[in-house]
Amino acid sequence: MSTTRPHLPGRPHWRCRACGAHWPCQPAKLGLLREYAGHTLALIFYLVTAMREAEEDMIKLGLAPDLAAMNVRFMRWISRRYGHAGSREVVKPSERSSGGRAFRPAYA
Numbered sequence: 001m002s003t004t005r006p007h008l009p010g011r012p013h014w015r016c017r018a019c020g021a022h023w024p025c026q027p028a029k030l031g032l033l034r035e036y037a038g039h040t041l042a043l044i045f046y047l048v049t050a051m052r053e054a055e056e057d058m059i060k061l062g063l064a065p066d067l068a069a070m071n072v073r074f075m076r077w078i079s080r081r082y083g084h085a086g087s088r089e090v091v092k093p094s095e096r097s098s099g100g101r102a103f104r105p106a107y108a
């Protein structure tokens with residue numbers, strides 16, 4: 001059994017409790033992709049909720065959240081991965097071979 005600490009957000013600074021990176025760190029993203037496999041909308045809802053909570057925590061700390069940066073940090077990686085509605089970005093072939101399987105919709 002693994003004794004590795006889970007890559008969960010530490011609040012209110014939203015740094016990973018395991019590696020100290022801004023959450024979601026890369027291991028957290030991979031864990032979320034596994035956990036929400038086949039449930040992309042639920043993952044997006046989870047990430048939007050987490051982003052809003054992070055923004056609220058920043059405001060409570062007296063900081064002014066950079067909403068564009070927060071969106072990139074919490075949401076862009078998933079929209080890039082799945083190219084979901086609202087995103088005009090396409091996963092480039094060079095990004096597909098970075099370890100994970102590229103998502104291919106059934107109609108493609």
Ligand SMILES: [Zn+2]
Pocket residue numbers: 007008016017018019020021025026027028
């Ligand atoms: Zn981490």
